[in-house]
Amino acid sequence: MVLRGISELLRAGRAEEAEAQARTFQGAAGRASGRGDLTNVTAAMLAGRAVLAQGRPAQALCELDGLLAELAEPPSMRHYATSLAVRVNRALALCHLERPSEAETECRDVLNALARITQPSVKVELAALLCLVHALNDQGRHEAAETIARGTLSRAEGEAAMALSCGLVRSLNGQGRHEEALAEARKPAPEHGRGGAGAVGLGAATALHGLGRRTEAEAEARQVLADCEQFLPPGHRRTQQTRELLARITSDKLNTE
Numbered sequence: 001m002v003l004r005g006i007s008e009l010l011r012a013g014r015a016e017e018a019e020a021q022a023r024t025f026q027g028a029a030g031r032a033s034g035r036g037d038l039t040n041v042t043a044a045m046l047a048g049r050a051v052l053a054q055g056r057p058a059q060a061l062c063e064l065d066g067l068l069a070e071l072a073e074p075p076s077m078r079h080y081a082t083s084l085a086v087r088v089n090r091a092l093a094l095c096h097l098e099r100p101s102e103a104e105t106e107c108r109d110v111l112n113a114l115a116r117i118t119q120p121s122v123k124v125e126l127a128a129l130l131c132l133v134h135a136l137n138d139q140g141r142h143e144a145a146e147t148i149a150r151g152t153l154s155r156a157e158g159e160a161a162m163a164l165s166c167g168l169v170r171s172l173n174g175q176g177r178h179e180e181a182l183a184e185a186r187k188p189a190p191e192h193g194r195g196g197a198g199a200v201g202l203g204a205a206t207a208l209h210g211l212g213r214r215t216e217a218e219a220e221a222r223q224v225l226a227d228c229e230q231f232l233p234p235g236h237r238r239t240q241q242t243r244e245l246l247a248r249i250t251s252d253k254l255n256t257e
Contacts, residue, residue: 013194019050055235100138142174169203178210
């Protein structure tokens, strides 16, 4: 019940509270996170995710690597399956650290491992595919990212579907297909918590900028930035990306005036 509450806080974008509750849970357990206790492993993984959501990817990567080392002993199928979820979070941290090639390798290894399990976790598989889309986009391999995003969207629901749609929009923008990207971004999006703030709008603003509709792009980007600053923790990657986009938009406007 406690772990579910921590997950809900993360989905709502309340990463600081999620981290605090996860740490409290670990402390109450009275032992190091991981070894022999999958409930405590989950709390440690959620703490790592919360750290990442607050813009501290290096710390998140360090914590997740330590958790993976603990999960290696004792080896069991339950520990192995849980380690795959931890590795997906590790891959996401690598993306945030601008190490997308390593993130891609991690995601593909996880997907290959899931294919060998009799009853693989669909949730972990979707998370790995979503992270793979991010990693491919980060490497400029937008066509490959588009293929995976389109192939996975029909299986996703809720926030996972929204995140994949945003990955698809980014891949289309990366290929210069801004009209298609804008159309995808304007589709009705599933409801999401504060953690999804600005995600759809960032893709729309990028598409508008690519179409030369700078005034609309600037207005969209400023709204996205306001949403990010209001709902996301300081240092969030999306806030930084929005500021960078806004700087490009305003620079282009000045150069054309």
